Amino acid sequence: MAGAGAFAEIIEGDVFNYYADGEWKKSSSGKSVSIVNPTTRKTQYKVQACTQEEVNKVMEAAKSAQRLWAKTPLWKRAELLHKAAAILKEHRAPIAEALVKEIAKPAKDSVTEVVRSGDLISYTAEEGVRILGEGKFLVSDSFPGNERTKYCLSSKIPLGVVLAIPPFNYPVNLAVSKIGPALIAGNSLVLKPPTQGAVACLHMVHCFHLAGFPKGLISCITGKGSEIGDFLTMHPGVNCISFTGGDTGIAISKKAGMIPLQMELGGKDACIVLDDADLDLAASNIVKGAFSYSGQRCTAVKIVLVIDSVADALVEKVNSKVAKLTVGSPEDDSDITPVVSESSANFIEGLISDAKQKGATFCQEYRREGNLIWPLVLDHVKPEMRIAWEEPFGPVLPVVRVATVEEGIHHCNASNFGLQGCVFTKDINKAILIGDAMETGTVQINSAPARGPDHFPFQGIKDSGIGSQGITNSINMMTKVKTTVINLPSPTYAMG
Numbered sequence: 001m002a003g004a005g006a007f008a009e010i011i012e013g014d015v016f017n018y019y020a021d022g023e024w025k026k027s028s029s030g031k032s033v034s035i036v037n038p039t040t041r042k043t044q045y046k047v048q049a050c051t052q053e054e055v056n057k058v059m060e061a062a063k064s065a066q067r068l069w070a071k072t073p074l075w076k077r078a079e080l081l082h083k084a085a086a087i088l089k090e091h092r093a094p095i096a097e098a099l100v101k102e103i104a105k106p107a108k109d110s111v112t113e114v115v116r117s118g119d120l121i122s123y124t125a126e127e128g129v130r131i132l133g134e135g136k137f138l139v140s141d142s143f144p145g146n147e148r149t150k151y152c153l154s155s156k157i158p159l160g161v162v163l164a165i166p167p168f169n170y171p172v173n174l175a176v177s178k179i180g181p182a183l184i185a186g187n188s189l190v191l192k193p194p195t196q197g198a199v200a201c202l203h204m205v206h207c208f209h210l211a212g213f214p215k216g217l218i219s220c221i222t223g224k225g226s227e228i229g230d231f232l233t234m235h236p237g238v239n240c241i242s243f244t245g246g247d248t249g250i251a252i253s254k255k256a257g258m259i260p261l262q263m264e265l266g267g268k269d270a271c272i273v274l275d276d277a278d279l280d281l282a283a284s285n286i287v288k289g290a291f292s293y294s295g296q297r298c299t300a301v302k303i304v305l306v307i308d309s310v311a312d313a314l315v316e317k318v319n320s321k322v323a324k325l326t327v328g329s330p331e332d333d334s335d336i337t338p339v340v341s342e343s344s345a346n347f348i349e350g351l352i353s354d355a356k357q358k359g360a361t362f363c364q365e366y367r368r369e370g371n372l373i374w375p376l377v378l379d380h381v382k383p384e385m386r387i388a389w390e391e392p393f394g395p396v397l398p399v400v401r402v403a404t405v406e407e408g409i410h411h412c413n414a415s416n417f418g419l420q421g422c423v424f425t426k427d428i429n430k431a432i433l434i435g436d437a438m439e440t441g442t443v444q445i446n447s448a449p450a451r452g453p454d455h456f457p458f459q460g461i462k463d464s465g466i467g468s469q470g471i472t473n474s475i476n477m478m479t480k481v482k483t484t485v486i487n488l489p490s491p492t493y494a495m496g
């Protein structure tokens with residue numbers, strides 16, 4: 001059970017503590033933030049509402065802990081990460097339970113998220129040992145006018161304090177995808193978890209605590225992003241921000257100082273289906289892509305652009321698969337579960353009403369109970385409808401029928417997002433040409449968009465982000481290059 005057994009010390013009364021200086025603490029604010037269960041719509045948990053003074057202390061501790069950590073041998077950092085990964089996997093049950101209650105993620109997917117996170121940490125430790133153990137050696141005589149009198153040694157060194165802010169939909173996985181790379185590279189880490197998902201994150205942080213990381217190296221500050229977010233992101237003690245979420249990331253990018261930013265933001269992932277596509281393959285990927293975790297994935301298929309001649313057949317296949325999706329509670333492992341909040345359900349409903357007014361074809365009856373929205377396919381969506389451009393982050397899939405592939409590519413590229421996209425065709429040559437023409441960070445050929453496997457590069461262009469994630473890229477992003485040049489008194493050439 002959440003907050004019990006090995007996790008008993010992280011809760012006091014009915015409020016979960018925050019984590020600073022290697023201890024679980026109550027905030028001096030005397031205030032807490034409620035976490036509402038999306039299914040019951042009642043308060044499930046409470047977390048501390050941390051103060052600015054507490055943030056200042058955490059930043060100071062992070063700075064001094066980092067100085068010692070950067071001097072800890074790389075293999076020892078890796079060893080501790082492996083230990084944390086094992087503890088996290090061992091305690092997957094209570095963490096998954098928190099995910100079910102806080103973000104209504106289906107029970108099995110919640111367990112998968114925790115296990116995947118353990119694997120991500122272990123892989124990060126291994127990758128870090130490989131890539132951080134290597135540097136570069138340059139000699140001067142390759143540049144015109146120089147003789148071989150200078151040896152340049154370059155290596156990767158830590159940035160300092162990394163601030164990690166993950167979103168609600170993968171609170172544990174998208175937290176460790178920042179924590180692991182930051183720590184292996186010799187940085188310290190301050191985590192601001194999403195409010196929905198904070199309790200799962202606190203449990204995950206306790207696994208790092210149990211692994212024995214030094215005091216102050218990892219901290220977890222809880223509180224509403226709207227209240228404490230600006231103070232954190234503009235804090236002078238922060239040397240790097242790794243953020244995943246919505247438009248908030250655009251605002252943070254404008255306010256943050258001259259520090260490296262890793263931003264993974266929203267998407268409107270387009271799925272282009274050609275007339276020669278395997279329609280069964282396309283339909284199953286579209287349904288999985290659009291409706292997994294009720295569409296609350298940045299990589300969800302958020303618009304289908306299908307060639308007219310196969311549109312009827314594709315929509316029929318999609319609809320017959322949608323009819324088989326189970327709708328209900330995350331505890332029952334239903335395919336479709338309540339969306340994260342009432343305001344999110346209202347937003348999705350707004351997009352659906354707009355499409356209705358403007359003449360979209362409803363393939364299923366629109367149904368909503370509380371935060372639970374039944375899966376819905378909207379056919380004959382037109383560019384004047386909001387759903388053609390906006391990200392619903394819910395179980396609704398717009399289908400736009402296009403006359404040509406060019407029209408499909410044009411719609412994809414007219415979006416202000418550019419996260420992922422996919423194309424279904426049996427012709428690999430066409431797939432490559434279309435993939436290259438789609439202005440997105442990744443294009444999947446004959447499969448739905450996906451971030452994983454977690455070591456693949458993952459990035460968005462335009463409003464979908466800055467930089468690239470994925471284990472290797474994140475480690476590199478959380479380091480800077482240091483060079484030492486050895487100046488020799490006379491040219492020297494080694495003989496064989």
Ligand SMILES: NC(=O)C1=CN([C@@H]2O[C@H](COP(=O)(O)OP(=O)(O)OC[C@H]3O[C@@H](n4cnc5c(N)ncnc54)[C@H](OP(=O)(O)O)[C@@H]3O)[C@@H](O)[C@H]2O)C=CC1
Nearest residue numbers: 167168193194195224225226229245246248264265266298
């Ligand atoms: N490209 C990608 O990899 C992914 C993108 N996303 C995108 O994220 C969105 C959904 O996630 P959601 O959690 O609602 O996104 P939000 O942008 O609302 O929140 C993300 C995180 O930012 C925090 N936050 C809120 N306000 C501030 C602030 N002023 N300063 C600093 N931090 C702040 C939130 O805390 P709090 O919860 O307390 O408000 C949360 O931890 C979608 O648009 C989705 O596409 C999601 C997953 C992956």
Ligand SMILES: O=C(O)[C@H](O)COP(=O)(O)O
Nearest residue numbers: 170297298299450451452
């Ligand atoms: O937050 C998201 O939506 C994830 O980054 C998507 O991850 P997935 O493609 O592995 O589900």
